[in-house]
Amino acid sequence: MADPRHFLDLDRLETPVLRGILTSAAGFKRANAAGERLQPLKGKMLAMIFERPSTRTRVSFEVGMRQLGGEVIVLESHGTQLGRGETIGDTARVLSRYVDAIMLRTSDHEKLTELASHATVPVINGLTSRSHPCQLMADILTYEERRGPITGKSVAWAGDVNNMTYTWIQAAARFGFDLKVACPNPLEPPKPLLDWARKNGGKVEVLHELDAAVRGADCVVTDTWVSMGQTPDAHRLKKFQPFRVDARAMALAKPDAVFMHCLPAHRDDEVTGDVLDGPQSVVWDEAENRLHAQKGILDWCLQ
Ligand code: CP
DSSP states (O other), rough: OOOOBBBOGGGGGOOHHHHHHHHHHHHHHHHHHTOOOOTTTOOOOEEEEEEOOOOOOHHHHHHHHHHTOEEEEEEHHHGGGGGOOOOHHHHHHHHHHOOOOEEEEOOOHHHHHHHHHSSSHHHHHHHSSSOOOHHHHHHHHHHHHHOOTTTTEEEEEEEESHHHHHHHHHHHOOOOOEEEOOTTTTOOOOOOHHHHHHHHHOOEEEEEEEEHHHOOEEEEOOOOOOOOOOOOOOOHHHHHGGGBHHHHHHHHHHOOEEEEEEEEOBBBBBHHHHHHTTTTBOHHHHHHHEEEEEEHHHHHHOO
């Protein structure tokens, strides 16, 4: 039996595979808009395990799977034996006997890799503390719909260094754009990740100043300053304030720059309301494109 096609992280998949998924996602989007009901996943079943809350990931996977003819089962870890200590390996072995693919959202990245190592069906990363590759596929789809190929463009990341930052760094290598990460000193992305990105052609710079990162950017991205599972800390949050994306920061970017945020957003923390709700913001397209990107990912995993 062939190895399952896991969708775990952008650094584990080559660019042509990721490009193929995006092409397929765009095709599913066009078909949906034209009222065509493509059902390549008829009879397939996806199990989704949530150890963390979700709105977009949960709904877009469920709607995407159903629109493609498949079905889903949602498992909250507290309602399963996982929440009582059954191992992730045993859970993987059992679920693989019932379903055709498993999506996991967890704070523990090792749980994801453990699940994948024991599953005999594809495993999809629905977010871990280390990465959020499904979101990045929707983000690239959104940027390219609005502005054409992202290759060679300049992206500015502002604020915290978190799972989204890590995945944008992987994406810079895989899709060939320049990434400037602006974050408070002494935050830094992990050195092995930066080394990997640079070895794989990613032009990634880390700056401790917002203006230098956003100046001339084609795309400005930020995310919450308090990630899931973190407790807000006034002293830490104060350090992020110079990295808030506001109209002044957007004015330093290119006039046609887009603003992106994976959501949920906290208006007037990491981004001001006028930017989030303003004409350069593409955040609602990004949210919609989670649906189309999930379809591309599911179709690739289950081919
Ligand atoms: N962006 C994102 O993953 O949203 P949810 O947490 O609502 O799934």
